[in-house]
Amino acid sequence: MNIAATGINFIRQADVAARLRQRLPANSVLHAEEDTRAYECDGLTAYRQLPMVVALPSNEDEVREVLRTCNELKVPVVARGAGTGLSGGALPMGDGVLLSLAKMRRILAVDPLARTARVQPGVTNLAISEAAAPYGLFYAPDPSSQIACSIGGNVAENSGGVHCLKYGLTVHNVLRARAVTIGGEIVEFGGEALDAPGYDLLALLVGSEGMLAVVTEVTVKLVPEPETARVILASFDDVEKAGNAVADIIAAGIIPAGLEMMDRPAVRAVEDFVHAGYDLDAAALLLCECDGTSEDVEEHIAGVSETLTRAGATRVRVSNSEAERQKFWAGRKAAFPAVGRISPDYYCMDGTIPRRKLGEVLLFIGQMEKKYGLRCPNVFHAGDGNLHPLILFDANDADQLRRTEQFAGEVLEKCIEVGGTITGEHGVGIEKINEMCVQFRPQEITAFHGVKRAFDPEGLLNPGKNIPTLRRCAEFGRMHVKGGRLPHPELPRF
Amino acid sequence: MPNEAKDLLLSEPIQRFAEVVREAAVEGKPLRLRGGGTKDFYGQSLEGEVLDTRSCAGITAYDPSELVITARCGTRLAEIEAAMSGKKQTLAFEPPHFAQFGSGETTSTATVGGMVAAGLSGPRRQAAGAIRDFVLGVKIMDGRGEALSFGGQVMKNVAGYDVSRLMAGSLGTLGLILEVSLKALPVPVTEATLKLELPEDRAIETLNKWGGKPLPISASAWTGGELGVRLSGAGAGVKAAREKIGGELIDAAQGERFWAGIREQTDPFFRDDAPLWRISVPSTTPPLGLQGEQMIEWGGALRWLFSHADARTIRDAARRAGGHATLFRGGDKSVGVFQPLSPALMKIHRELKRELDPHGIFNRGRMYPDL
Numbered sequence: 001m002n003i004a005a006t007g008i009n010f011i012r013q014a015d016v017a018a019r020l021r022q023r024l025p026a027n028s029v030l031h032a033e034e035d036t037r038a039y040e041c042d043g044l045t046a047y048r049q050l051p052m053v054v055a056l057p058s059n060e061d062e063v064r065e066v067l068r069t070c071n072e073l074k075v076p077v078v079a080r081g082a083g084t085g086l087s088g089g090a091l092p093m094g095d096g097v098l099l100s101l102a103k104m105r106r107i108l109a110v111d112p113l114a115r116t117a118r119v120q121p122g123v124t125n126l127a128i129s130e131a132a133a134p135y136g137l138f139y140a141p142d143p144s145s146q147i148a149c150s151i152g153g154n155v156a157e158n159s160g161g162v163h164c165l166k167y168g169l170t171v172h173n174v175l176r177a178r179a180v181t182i183g184g185e186i187v188e189f190g191g192e193a194l195d196a197p198g199y200d201l202l203a204l205l206v207g208s209e210g211m212l213a214v215v216t217e218v219t220v221k222l223v224p225e226p227e228t229a230r231v232i233l234a235s236f237d238d239v240e241k242a243g244n245a246v247a248d249i250i251a252a253g254i255i256p257a258g259l260e261m262m263d264r265p266a267v268r269a270v271e272d273f274v275h276a277g278y279d280l281d282a283a284a285l286l287l288c289e290c291d292g293t294s295e296d297v298e299e300h301i302a303g304v305s306e307t308l309t310r311a312g313a314t315r316v317r318v319s320n321s322e323a324e325r326q327k328f329w330a331g332r333k334a335a336f337p338a339v340g341r342i343s344p345d346y347y348c349m350d351g352t353i354p355r356r357k358l359g360e361v362l363l364f365i366g367q368m369e370k371k372y373g374l375r376c377p378n379v380f381h382a383g384d385g386n387l388h389p390l391i392l393f394d395a396n397d398a399d400q401l402r403r404t405e406q407f408a409g410e411v412l413e414k415c416i417e418v419g420g421t422i423t424g425e426h427g428v429g430i431e432k433i434n435e436m437c438v439q440f441r442p443q444e445i446t447a448f449h450g451v452k453r454a455f456d457p458e459g460l461l462n463p464g465k466n467i468p469t470l471r472r473c474a475e476f477g478r479m480h481v482k483g484g485r486l487p488h489p490e491l492p493r494f
Numbered sequence: 495m496p497n498e499a500k501d502l503l504l505s506e507p508i509q510r511f512a513e514v515v516r517e518a519a520v521e522g523k524p525l526r527l528r529g530g531g532t533k534d535f536y537g538q539s540l541e542g543e544v545l546d547t548r549s550c551a552g553i554t555a556y557d558p559s560e561l562v563i564t565a566r567c568g569t570r571l572a573e574i575e576a577a578m579s580g581k582k583q584t585l586a587f588e589p590p591h592f593a594q595f596g597s598g599e600t601t602s603t604a605t606v607g608g609m610v611a612a613g614l615s616g617p618r619r620q621a622a623g624a625i626r627d628f629v630l631g632v633k634i635m636d637g638r639g640e641a642l643s644f645g646g647q648v649m650k651n652v653a654g655y656d657v658s659r660l661m662a663g664s665l666g667t668l669g670l671i672l673e674v675s676l677k678a679l680p681v682p683v684t685e686a687t688l689k690l691e692l693p694e695d696r697a698i699e700t701l702n703k704w705g706g707k708p709l710p711i712s713a714s715a716w717t718g719g720e721l722g723v724r725l726s727g728a729g730a731g732v733k734a735a736r737e738k739i740g741g742e743l744i745d746a747a748q749g750e751r752f753w754a755g756i757r758e759q760t761d762p763f764f765r766d767d768a769p770l771w772r773i774s775v776p777s778t779t780p781p782l783g784l785q786g787e788q789m790i791e792w793g794g795a796l797r798w799l800f801s802h803a804d805a806r807t808i809r810d811a812a813r814r815a816g817g818h819a820t821l822f823r824g825g826d827k828s829v830g831v832f833q834p835l836s837p838a839l840m841k842i843h844r845e846l847k848r849e850l851d852p853h854g855i856f857n858r859g860r861m862y863p864d865l
Contacts, residue, residue: 078830113702114778137706158652158863169650171659172627185838193774193817194619194795197833198843199668200626202660207652224708253582253680295706295730353646356561384649385560424650432653439653444642450849451655456843467654 006033006050009185013052016075017099023065028103030054039080039098044088044431046395049076051092058103060180065351065396066216070097076460077182081121084145086172086348089157089209089430099214101152108217115222116175116192121152121215123483124468125159128220130206137222140167143425144336152215159208160425162258162332166291169425171206173221179205179213182456183284186235192219204451209427209466212455228302229257231328234308235282235315239263240359242284245311246382247355249288252307258289259383260332263362266390268341268375269330273338276331280316284487286313286382287332289325299414335379336390340366343375343392348403351415352386352424364414365389372403386424388416414437428466436466437473445470501639502633502672508552511679514545515855516639524858525576529568530603532596532611535823537665538831547607550672555647558583562647564823567607578678579821580600587625588616588757607671613663616757617713617724620792626662628677634661634669637851640659641849647675653689666857667865668850669785682712682726684733687749690721690741694781694790697721702778703794709735715756717763717789724753754792763789766800769825771808773797775817782811798822805829 017031030036033051041048052075057063076096080239083090092098105122105237112135117128128139142161143149150157157178158170167173176190190202205212236242242261249256262270262285265277271278278285286308290300301318308316319325331338337348353361362378369376376390391407393400411421412435422428436445448467452459468476501562501758502508511661511820548568550707553562558581571591589609589730606690610632615624631645634657645658664717673678692700697782699715704711706854710727723739725732736743764770766787769779777794787800801808805821806829812819818833836842847854847865859865 089682111778114707114776115702115706116776135706136585156657158651162652168623168627171656172623181838185841187838187842188836191816191818192776194777194792195624195663195774197818197820198835198839199664199846200613200660200662201839201842203626203656203662207656212655222707227708249562250680251559253683255680261559262703293710293731293734295734296710298729302594307669352650354557354648355555356560356564381650385652413524419646419651420648421646421651423653424648427652428654436653441643443640443646444654447636447642447644447657447850448654450655451846454845454849 008050012095014266017053017297018071019392020053020097021071023060023069024055024057025070028056028058028062030056035369039083039092039100042083042085042088042090043423044086044091044429046186047088047091047096047430049092050110051098052095054098054100056100060186063099063214063216064180064184064186066097066099067182068285071182071184071299074460076463077214078462079152079214079330080157081150082124082148085153085157085427085429086350087423087427087431089427089429089462091430091465101150103432104216110135112137114192116219117222118144118217118219119151120217121155122150124331125151127147132222134227137144137353139220139227139429140173140223141170144333151218152356153208155218156208156210157213157479158171159425159426160381160386162260163261163380164381166255166257171203174202174206174218175221176219177202177205177215178217179215181213182445182458182460187213202446207427209429211452212461226257228297229289229325230297230302230349230398231287231289231319232304233317234286234288234313235279236284236286236312237282238313239284241312241361242286243355243358243382245286245308245313248307248311249304252303254290254303254305256288256300257291258287259381260287261285261382262332262335263378265375266335266379269342269377270331270335270338273341274330274334276327278331278369280313285453287328314420327405332379339377339390339392344394344396345392347391347393347408349387349389349391349408349411350423350426351412351420352384353415353418353420355382355385357418358382359418361387361418363409368407372407374400374403374407376407384424385420409435430465433465433472434476435470436468437476442470442473445473496644498714500781505550507615507841508635510811511545511550511635511638511639511672515635515637515670518571518855519637519639519853522853523855524574527611527670527857529608529708530570530596531606532592532602532604533608534837535595536612536808538827538863539859540600542855545670547605547670553577554673558678560647561678562675563678564673565606566673567605567671568777569606571604572602572603573604576753579681582681583678584681585628585676586618586622587628588618589625590614590616590759591757593814594758594760599740606674609672610662610671611664611666617715617753617791620714620795621641621712621726621776624662626798628657628660629662629674630673631675632658632661633673634671636669637855641672665860667847667861669856674770684729685724685726686714686732686736687745687752688723688725688736688739688741691719692721692724693719694717697790698778698780698794704739705777706761709738711793713753713791715791717790722752724749756789763787767824768800768802769801769821771801772820772822773799773808773812773817773818775812775815779815779817782815784808809833
């Protein structure tokens, strides 16, 4: 069969590569292993697969040619931006084409009066804000990978960041996306106006993980840079008190620009790393940023400080300069690398829960630490309920890896149980595909497949990601008996 | 949330809906989904037997500190707003009730299901976002009588496709909305309304310039040479912005009435017998120069036009500007209420409709004649 250890059929590979080279410049099609190796994984490095062929189109016409070719040959296509995704959404397929949009990285227009930017999909998130900065504007969603991640990837994943509570997610900040369907048709979703006729397909496209169409151009909304921003750093001797303080701030009618929490193990890890001056005695730290006009910020900072004190904060500090604000944030922003220093590997989860369940979920995570014998510091986008527990493990130890996966699985199911979701901003990809079977019933999964069929009838765009097959759910269910009952008794078992 | 979906499915009104839907599906008989009927005027055509959603009503969850409210489809919008106002929260997209377009009553019969299906947002949309930005989760019944649950009650949720937001503005053509979860926001502490004299072109330019500055502008409305601007935020911030913007400060109660009149189209501007067009364009679009009476909202991005000009003239002007025009109320609907879609987009619309409503029973022809 000419299939080597890489799982690639060389005859098929040669055929597909040749067909693509007829339509694309020769150097835009890669198939030699030394060239395709760089694409074998995205930010979720535990999963790797060499792509059969890599295509690097440099404009929309070439994207169209790639998709038409793949449609004709019935070859699956995985689109990829910067490859920073954390859920394996851009994991290639051994029998598929990896379509990299990295060459399409031009900022086509910035319109300061209309407050929009029209960009190609490979432009980095931060580059948009940099291009807008001379006009006092910025692009609001700021995922932690913003220096590297691309806007096309942000659209695919509906990326968030630390300022979502006030400024929204990608879906709230994209006005228009131009895309190519698997059939090679060009479709405009949304528009330069605030709405478009027909169904809100832009909302479907954002967060669709490359399953519906391939984005070739995006118009984003730019917002004015706030006049000023200040951050409050508050210590609590109890995690639940900190959680309640978050609810109190919101109940007091203030929507902060950012509201973050770290528990003690996370605080210790970052303090050792960046020396942000964090309170090492605190059981939990809250960071609350207010931005806007100087007058509004003064009023909100006073209100939040009072609320925090009343909620039992043991210490409240307010940044008095931009340098101090940066210093307060430095620890939170370095949380992941700091944790990376204290453990050979860590596994980042992404569940979202109703805020009132924070105490319960943290307690549960504590129990799981004991059950699986693994440590798990927590950082938390507290304002919007998005939890990032970081399980520390050593990937070279097969048993630790297994325990980590089980630990993570139990936490995600806890998130569903308390009324939350398995993924707040990192996406399902390949990583959480099994947990989708827990969050959704077969009826919803079937409807999701229907949505995909409406765009991609033959299922060639990123198949196997995001939405599990019912068969997969049935198999996962069999391995995953909870309380003596299979989760989907109505499903046929294979 | 499988169990919740199951509970809802087992509730009596939903079981009745399921029976009606299944029967309609078998017979291929169209159903007209209807709440309070305040938006009956909106859309292409009304076909089929009425399925009244109001038997499925009630706020099912509201925790102000979570900033989420969940209610069943037939819940009156007024009931939701009253519950939220008690906690100093609000639906920030200011959905219109359009009580006067209902059954001739003065109290609003608008329901939350109808609000989501219609997908309309009011004056605050320019600052807060549209209704689709606030939909966090829905439960719907598809055209097979199957209850489905999408999204949830949390702000950030990227599991599966965002079918919840798709429901906003789908005019009930994709499914019967059973329950919705919406993001709540605090009521602004302070509001102030200013009036300025400005010609149309200057008003558009000024609004866009202000839009690029960190000013707490939450609504704008220009008509007949007068621009109204609403500021919302913390007390000191609103006061400072007043000085930057200038104009005449109008009485708070009068200001509130003014914005309510625009939101509900009870303002004197909306007393006109000509067909009313809703023209959605990029905010910087210069004056369209179309015949008729005009009001500009949303910082320049929304233009209401009472006009007898022909549909093609109006649509071409909107399209040239990069937007679209809807025959919102009155006029001859045979010109098409909504701007036609490109063939590629229409194909996706048809396929989506077929997937969720395979027998084509829900609100047939309400959006496009052949959808």
